[in-house]
Amino acid sequence: RSDDVLARPRPKPLRFPVAREDPDRVIQAMRDAGASLLDDPEFKPHILEPIEVYGIDAWEPGQVTLKARIKTVPLKQWAVGRELRKRITRLFKERGVIVPIPKMDLVMERRKPDGS
Numbered sequence: 560r561s562d563d564v565l566a567r568p569r570p571k572p573l574r575f576p577v578a579r580e581d582p583d584r585v586i587q588a589m590r591d592a593g594a595s596l597l598d599d600p601e602f603k604p605h606i607l608e609p610i611e612v613y614g615i616d617a618w619e620p621g622q623v624t625l626k627a628r629i630k631t632v633p634l635k636q637w638a639v640g641r642e643l644r645k646r647i648t649r650l651f652k653e654r655g656v657i658v659p660i661p662k663m664d665l666v667m668e669r670r671k672p673d674g675s
Contacts, residue, residue, distance in 0.1 A: 577625065585625060588647065589647055593643060
């Protein structure tokens with residue numbers, strides 16, 4: 560029934576921030592990680608469709624965010640998602656894709672005892 564389809568939760572896309580890199584190179588790494596997951600006998604039974612990379616979702620200061628999803632059987636989305644993130648992280652590192660790390664600059668001023 561169409562009511563049943565509407566009641567099912569939709570897969571939540573995964574977001575991957577990267578430095579301003581060649582998007583095709585980053586997307587290929589994401590697809591390769593998804594393919595390796597699909598080839599893994601431990602995870603293959605839980606995956607309904609190969610990874611779908613939507614592409615660039617947002618431009619932000621110093622980074623772009625790419626979005627993707629992988630459809631799984633119910634209740635396996637978390638385990639599959641964690642493993643996919645791990646594999647993408649590993650491939651990004653191997654291929655030199657830079658993942659931005661938030662940083663904060665802290666400036667401390669020293670005041671003289673007289674308050675000036």
